[in-house]
Amino acid sequence: MKSSKVQVKVFKFTPLRDRAPRFDVYTIDRSGMIRVSDLLEYIYQNLDRNLAFRKISMCRFGVCSGCRVRINGHPKLSCLTPLDNATEFVIEPVAGYQIVRDLVVDFSKPVKQPAPSDGTAEINVEDDAQHDRESSLAEAIE
Numbered sequence: 001m002k003s004s005k006v007q008v009k010v011f012k013f014t015p016l017r018d019r020a021p022r023f024d025v026y027t028i029d030r031s032g033m034i035r036v037s038d039l040l041e042y043i044y045q046n047l048d049r050n051l052a053f054r055k056i057s058m059c060r061f062g063v064c065s066g067c068r069v070r071i072n073g074h075p076k077l078s079c080l081t082p083l084d085n086a087t088e089f090v091i092e093p094v095a096g097y098q099i100v101r102d103l104v105v106d107f108s109k110p111v112k113q114p115a116p117s118d119g120t121a122e123i124n125v126e127d128d129a130q131h132d133r134e135s136s137l138a139e140a141i142e
Contacts, residue, residue, distance in 0.1 A: 052102035
């Protein structure tokens with residue numbers, strides 16, 4: 001029997017206020033939730049009204065790619081990423097772009113920056129942006 005609980009580690013950072021990024025950890029009952037975007041919406045509505053993420057209520061089908069984040073280290077669309085049987089998710093902003101706040105990045109400003117997870121790896125912006133486009137396209141086709 002699959003667990004009804006899921007642990008969600010969410011990247012939190014406001015560049016103008018915070019000295020360093022952190023992860024807030026939530027344990028959530030996954031009942032009635034299908035996608036990672038459902039987890040983010042639940043956290044916002046019930047646990048953290050300050051969480052910044054792109055809520056794309058008009059799309060939710062992978063068309064706009066506005067909900068791109070890193071989920072367990074991989075660029076994904078939160079509206080298309082199923083919860084399946086996973087018991088833990090680490091959600092970070094998509095790499096290679098200037099962080100506005102928490103999971104929101106400025107897609108018009110690609111930058112080279114340390115990866116949020118480990119703080120050491122240099123990101124090749126062109127490769128990561130291309131990977132994002134390819135992943136989004138592949139997910140939309142599936």
